[in-house]
Amino acid sequence: MEDFSFNDEYAKYYNEVLVPTRKEITQITDTWKDTSIWDNVRREAGSLVVPTPIHRIYSRIKRPESVEDKIYRKPNSFPDGLTKNSIKKMSDTIGVRIVTFFFEDLLLVHKLLLSEPRLRISSIDPPKAYLNQSQVGLLGMFGDIQVDHKDSGYLSIHYIVQLVDSCIPEENRPWFEIQLRTIIEEAWGEIEHQLGYKPEKKTTLAVRKQFKIITSYLSAVDEHFDFLRYELQYLQQNLEIESRNPLNAENLPSILHENNIIVSRRELDGLLKLLFSRGITTVAEFQQVATPGNLTLIDNRYFATQNRLPSTFEKIANLANMKDCNDIEILTQRIDAQIDLNNTWLQLRSYS
Numbered sequence: 001m002e003d004f005s006f007n008d009e010y011a012k013y014y015n016e017v018l019v020p021t022r023k024e025i026t027q028i029t030d031t032w033k034d035t036s037i038w039d040n041v042r043r044e045a046g047s048l049v050v051p052t053p054i055h056r057i058y059s060r061i062k063r064p065e066s067v068e069d070k071i072y073r074k075p076n077s078f079p080d081g082l083t084k085n086s087i088k089k090m091s092d093t094i095g096v097r098i099v100t101f102f103f104e105d106l107l108l109v110h111k112l113l114l115s116e117p118r119l120r121i122s123s124i125d126p127p128k129a130y131l132n133q134s135q136v137g138l139l140g141m142f143g144d145i146q147v148d149h150k151d152s153g154y155l156s157i158h159y160i161v162q163l164v165d166s167c168i169p170e171e172n173r174p175w176f177e178i179q180l181r182t183i184i185e186e187a188w189g190e191i192e193h194q195l196g197y198k199p200e201k202k203t204t205l206a207v208r209k210q211f212k213i214i215t216s217y218l219s220a221v222d223e224h225f226d227f228l229r230y231e232l233q234y235l236q237q238n239l240e241i242e243s244r245n246p247l248n249a250e251n252l253p254s255i256l257h258e259n260n261i262i263v264s265r266r267e268l269d270g271l272l273k274l275l276f277s278r279g280i281t282t283v284a285e286f287q288q289v290a291t292p293g294n295l296t297l298i299d300n301r302y303f304a305t306q307n308r309l310p311s312t313f314e315k316i317a318n319l320a321n322m323k324d325c326n327d328i329e330i331l332t333q334r335i336d337a338q339i340d341l342n343n344t345w346l347q348l349r350s351y352s
Contacts, residue, residue, distance in 0.1 A: 021166060021176070030057075032057065048256075049264065052101070058097055093176070094177070098179070101182070101183055105182070109180055113127075119164065120164050121160070122161065129145045184218050236254060239254060243287065246283075255290075262312060278323055280320055280323060290319055294322050306339065
């Protein structure tokens with residue numbers, strides 16, 4: 001097939017299949033960012049904090065030059081050459097990248113992907129982990145996933161998947177690739193890409209050794225971050241709290257839990273900044289505003305005016321605004337002002 005006709009064919013496939021499929025994929029992946037889907041993990045682990053393993057999710061569609069390049073480089077996989085059949089056969093014309101905060105978060109997202117009813121994971125090309133044996137063991141994945149490696153030290157987990165339901169008929173529905181890695185490995189991958197390094201190219205032994213050394217360092221960094229997370233989680237669950245203690249990431253989850261407020265790991269820093277900006281810096285100061293009466297007033301006002309209960313952030317924002325005030329009418333006005341502020345923000349976000 002001539003280049004011109006190939007380009008036309010790919011342009012048609014791009015507009016009619018890839019673009020609508022990518023939109024459907026985004027609708028699914030957006031739901032994974034909701035912290036509520038991880039609440040069961042919190043309960044199972046006995047944690048006071050809801051994990052938020054996903055830092056970022058993004059996707060791309062292959063440029064036509066990249067499609068052509070892959071077909072030329074892998075004639076055994078694409079014996080038909082530059083044809084419509086080769087385009088449809090390619091399983092990574094759409095690529096999705098999921099980036100986690102911590103190494104052991106990979107396991108949480110791995111389990112999510114395996115149980116996601118809206119995705120079909122390929123049995124012909126099953127999930128593959130580009131990890132070393134020690135890392136696979138730490139994740140408890142032995143026997144559960146294929147293990148491979150790349151000379152560059154690239155660390156990631158790959159999945160070939162397809163949408164179970166789609167506007168695209170099943171016979172034309174594309175398979176696509178999901179890559180799962182930590183934020184540390186994501187940074188390394190971006191730098192590696194900028195360096196233009198490819199292990200199949202002839203690279204000096206000194207360069208290859210440097211790549212392996214950097215990879216081992218990054219793996220160690222991931223392990224240290226996991227250790228810090230476990231230490232903080234232990235302190236959150238076992239810390240003896242006194243009213244004179246300053247508020248911090250170690251005691252805030254326990255204090256909120258006592259008031260039946262569930263917090264996610266992602267929210268802790270923002271909530272502390274919010275409280276500090278209103279002059280609430282100690283456990284005692286928070287307890288003075290987080291009374292049963294104030295909490296009930298916030299819940300009832302949101303339910304009466306918004307037909308829903310407030311989120312954790314909204315609840316803490318309202319408590320912060322209640323400092324040094326006992327007049328129920330003024331407190332109600334402050335809640336309404338916070339509701340208006342939040343609704344304005346949501347409207348602004350809808351424009352972007």
